Amino acid sequence: MSFGPADGHQILIVPPLFEELNRTRKLLSDLMRALAGRGIATHLPDLPGTGESEAQLPEIQWTDWRHAVDDAAKASDATEIFAVRGGCLLDDVVPALPHMRFSPGQGKSVIRDLIRSRSLNDPDFDSAAQKAVFTDGPTLLGGYPVSAALASAVRDADIADLPDVRTIRLETEHGDADRQIAGPPLWRRAEPTGSAELTDALTTAIAEWTG
Numbered sequence: 001m002s003f004g005p006a007d008g009h010q011i012l013i014v015p016p017l018f019e020e021l022n023r024t025r026k027l028l029s030d031l032m033r034a035l036a037g038r039g040i041a042t043h044l045p046d047l048p049g050t051g052e053s054e055a056q057l058p059e060i061q062w063t064d065w066r067h068a069v070d071d072a073a074k075a076s077d078a079t080e081i082f083a084v085r086g087g088c089l090l091d092d093v094v095p096a097l098p099h100m101r102f103s104p105g106q107g108k109s110v111i112r113d114l115i116r117s118r119s120l121n122d123p124d125f126d127s128a129a130q131k132a133v134f135t136d137g138p139t140l141l142g143g144y145p146v147s148a149a150l151a152s153a154v155r156d157a158d159i160a161d162l163p164d165v166r167t168i169r170l171e172t173e174h175g176d177a178d179r180q181i182a183g184p185p186l187w188r189r190a191e192p193t194g195s196a197e198l199t200d201a202l203t204t205a206i207a208e209w210t211g
Helices: 019-036 062-075 085-089 107-121 127-132 148-156 196-210
Strands: 010-014 041-043 080-084 099-102 139-141 144-146 165-170 179-181
Touching: 010 019, 010 062, 010 085, 019 041, 019 085, 019 107, 019 196, 062 148, 080 085, 080 196, 085 099, 085 107, 099 196, 107 139, 107 148, 139 148, 165 196, 179 196
Parallel strands: 010 041, 010 080, 080 099, 099 165, 165 179
Antiparallel strands: 139 144
């Protein structure tokens, strides 16, 4: 999915992973339209095994997602990278471009949240089943059949240091940040929703960043 002019800034958006992608899809589409209104183009790829991708997620490896981000950056002639949540674990495959990260977190927190969500809604998803996420599978997490190899790779993934990175967080979040903005953590909501406040704040931050 792409919005905006063919010339000028071309921002590749690296989306959140699994359930958080579903919950933030409206935010991202609203953000892309808002940036297009300011003359900034954005490109949001479907990672293999998600969205309209024809690949089957249980067959996907972590390296497939990393290659997909690199390929998308080349195909879109990206000038900047904007990564969201778990997408920040993948953005270092394009180290030379300027990066902005929104609410980054370590891979272990991504998997922990998925496992916790499943356990709260499935009384049979006990401690043994939770450990099996990393040895058996695929396991249904956040509506996605996640293989043991992919779950383990996400769990072990870290946020990489890059030469040109700005980090944005919500005002209610902890962690290092170059800027904090107002808005709700939409990835925590039970249903996908948008937020005009958060869309406006991110649009302003990105527009100022691209200058």
